[in-house]
Amino acid sequence: MAPVRIATWNVNSIKQRMPRFLPWLDERGPDVVCLQELKLDDLGFAGLLGAEIDQRGYQPAVHGEAQWNGVAILSRVGLEDVTTGIPDGPGFPDPEARAVSATCAGVRVHSLYVPNGRVPDSDHYRYKLAWLEKLRDQVAAGPREVVVCGDMNIAPADADVYDPAAYVGQTHVTGPEREALQRLLDVGLHDVVRDHWPDERIFSYWDYRAGMFHRDLGMRIDLVLAGDPVAERVKAAWVDRQARKGTGPSDHAPVIVDLDEAPDGDIGPVVPPPSNPLTRKGAVKLPQSRP
């Protein structure tokens, strides 16, 4: 099994993000891309991106929705057994397009957009918790060769928000949300970015307002959770902060994880991971954009 690069990105409208998305795709060259917040239905997605991704060798699994939500997986290493939604997943009140899964290069890949929750103890918050329970059931029933990717809308720990005091009483950091995330992890998943950078300041989302990105005041809510056999193959795991810079960015940055070849595969040359490809200002030397 060859090395595989997996990325996940909440693009906050794929239509608006096209000028950033295609150059990013060509520059980073992920083999599998999990997308969230397409804000487009399946037909709109096909019309907008079908030819562009086909000519780059990707197959799409899309679970779109007009106006809100919408998730997808693009893969150039195979795309089998696509499922949309979560079995018996709750709606608000009707099911929303927040989950799609497929098997790519032997790994079960989930692209997820977890409900926001809005206000603790609200109906939407209870929906979020119920949704996470059904997600856990789905992952528990699946293979150990799995990556659960996406906008989890939960900061796993206080270190994952810029100011824990500012978030007291807000969603994304409450006990029940973190416990629901922990129950998902307890199925046998690893938070691979945190595991590789246990003490770094790492965020994946920064509010558009008030210069939050440039002050590096954000949250780490976009996660890649890998089952044991996949976590053992992780050679690099980082937030692509470059994609949050410049003109017309999403308010989320992509998370990128490189898997080495599977243990039983052919052993090829091993490319060392970047020394510190992380989020700290000035710490990153990233490739330039294509001309």
Added chain:
DNA sequence: ATGACGGGTGCAACCCGA
């Protein structure tokens, strides 16, 4: 500063996001 930005759409005295 209970705001700021930037998506969406009924173009607003709108809704939603994290």
